[in-house]
Amino acid sequence: MKTKKIISFMAVLTIISSYSFFIGCKKDPVLPTVTTGTISQITENSASGSGEATADGGAEITLKGLCWSTTPDPTVLNMFMNATTTGIGSFNCNLIALTPNTQYYVRAFAMNEVGTAYGNTVTFTTLEAEIPDNIPVVSTQEVTEISSNNATCGGIVISDAGSTVTARGVCWSENTTPTITDNKTVNGTGAGSFTSDIAALTPGTTYYVRAYATNANGTGYGSAMSFTTEGLTIANLTTASITAITSNSAVTGGNITDDGNSPVTARGVCWSTSSNPTISDNHTSDGTGEGSYSSNISGLNCFTTYYVRAYATNSVGTSYGDVVSFATTSLNVGDNYQGGIIAYVFQDGDPGYVVGEFHGIIAAISDQGTAEWGCNDTFLSGEFGSALGKGYQNTINIINGCSASGIAAEVCVNYSHDGYDDWFLPSTDELYKLYLNRNELGIFSPTYYWSSEQVYEWSANMVNFNNGNSYDENKSNSYRVIPIRVF
Numbered sequence: 001m002k003t004k005k006i007i008s009f010m011a012v013l014t015i016i017s018s019y020s021f022f023i024g025c026k027k028d029p030v031l032p033t034v035t036t037g038t039i040s041q042i043t044e045n046s047a048s049g050s051g052e053a054t055a056d057g058g059a060e061i062t063l064k065g066l067c068w069s070t071t072p073d074p075t076v077l078n079m080f081m082n083a084t085t086t087g088i089g090s091f092n093c094n095l096i097a098l099t100p101n102t103q104y105y106v107r108a109f110a111m112n113e114v115g116t117a118y119g120n121t122v123t124f125t126t127l128e129a130e131i132p133d134n135i136p137v138v139s140t141q142e143v144t145e146i147s148s149n150n151a152t153c154g155g156i157v158i159s160d161a162g163s164t165v166t167a168r169g170v171c172w173s174e175n176t177t178p179t180i181t182d183n184k185t186v187n188g189t190g191a192g193s194f195t196s197d198i199a200a201l202t203p204g205t206t207y208y209v210r211a212y213a214t215n216a217n218g219t220g221y222g223s224a225m226s227f228t229t230e231g232l233t234i235a236n237l238t239t240a241s242i243t244a245i246t247s248n249s250a251v252t253g254g255n256i257t258d259d260g261n262s263p264v265t266a267r268g269v270c271w272s273t274s275s276n277p278t279i280s281d282n283h284t285s286d287g288t289g290e291g292s293y294s295s296n297i298s299g300l301n302c303f304t305t306y307y308v309r310a311y312a313t314n315s316v317g318t319s320y321g322d323v324v325s326f327a328t329t330s331l332n333v334g335d336n337y338q339g340g341i342i343a344y345v346f347q348d349g350d351p352g353y354v355v356g357e358f359h360g361i362i363a364a365i366s367d368q369g370t371a372e373w374g375c376n377d378t379f380l381s382g383e384f385g386s387a388l389g390k391g392y393q394n395t396i397n398i399i400n401g402c403s404a405s406g407i408a409a410e411v412c413v414n415y416s417h418d419g420y421d422d423w424f425l426p427s428t429d430e431l432y433k434l435y436l437n438r439n440e441l442g443i444f445s446p447t448y449y450w451s452s453e454q455v456y457e458w459s460a461n462m463v464n465f466n467n468g469n470s471y472d473e474n475k476s477n478s479y480r481v482i483p484i485r486v487f
Contacts (some may be wrong), residue, residue, distance in 0.1 A: 029058035032110040036066070036119035037090075044100040044127045051083075051108025051119055052090040059112040061086055066093040067118075068106045070176055076109055076116060099177050100129035101224075131220060134161050136213035140170070140222030141193075148203035148230040148261040154187070154195040155211025155222050163215035165189055170196040171221075172209040180212055180219055203261065204231030233260035235312035239269070239321035240294070245345065247302040247330045253286070253294040254310025254321050262314035264288055269295040270320075271308040279311055279318055302330035305356035324348070329358050334440035338487050339420030340364050341441055344433040351389035352486060363434055364415060364423065364483040366443050373450055373475040374398065374407030379457035386428040386453045386461065391484065394452035395424035408450040412483035423483035425452035428470050430484060431463045438465060448479040 037050030049066045065082035067074045083091030098104065104126070108119035137159040145152040153170045169185035171178040187194040201207065211222040240253035252269055270283035284295045300306060306328065310321035326348065335342050345360040346353040353359065382397030398409035412425040426434065428451040438444045446466045453461040455472040462479050463470045
């Protein structure tokens, strides 16, 4: 008997524990589950719809029905009609005050204390309104020449229905079915085709437009066409290369290729010693509108690296071109420096150019008279080039391959001034840079100067300082020689 009492007591504890467990694990309510049914009895301005609340989510459904809109995913914030019943189950609703020939989106909804749940979306299109026989018949033409503020449309009055058309044109609105109570054009009278200019539009906006024609009996409309105006953006532009660099100034500019559908009201360049300068830094003002322009930068510090980029401002904001860097100098072409005269300063893209540093070509203080190129009828080994940076190696190749004395390359190698003895015979392009700056240097005669570029076994290049042209001439000819070095 004692054993039976113990078992009964344990069974009671188990029952109590189980009951407590289930009480403690009771689930919180969730949103209801609802589906949207089919749409029927569709007319010009009404339709009948249905839905079903299949689960209440653990809380009583207090409101259910249909909501609809001309845009996807309607909510109860749009038009809606609630059913007369609550709780789980099917329901029917009438959709009223609809617009003829318009597509609508419909969803069933159900509410409980948690919130509002929506069913699947169903679409339908209302019927076209019946057109009286005594009003004009008109069609809408395609919308063309769309910009941010304007477009071109038009229509054709197919029939005046026996009564003269006294007004015709197009009407437009952001609503799907514009009428002559909205914005409209007036484009003459009578039957036939017409063209309409639509103006004063808002950028980046979708509009609906349709042609209209009015006679004594009323107004007829064509089908609605939709179009979207171009949006406004910031301008698109590039930064010009840097030229005419001195110790305190430079020249650059920009090119605005697209104003972003909004007139450019300010343009120029901005610069700073930090990358990505903006108009809050130093900047120029160089007019308005699209196209290319030039900018003069001044007030710079010598031997300093600057970053510059073009800018353009329109109603949307300020846009910038690519960033270009350059280094100012404390010396200019024609100044005496390191044993000679500065003849050329390396630019971005040149061999030997280093951002933030000052490098270039120095010419001897005077040319060294005339000399043969040397070793006529002998093709010297080694790589010869015409470009900037090739003169030094060309000269080494000549000295190593030609034992003749007094030749142009030897004159340059043996030249020394103010302790600088690393001179060489310039390449064709190096010599051409000296020709371009000949007036600032003031050391050249209007005659021929040898370059270090070998062409054939019997010829090498020279540059005519009358016109800057280069020719290959017999190595045994004597032309003037100018030593150069780089710094």
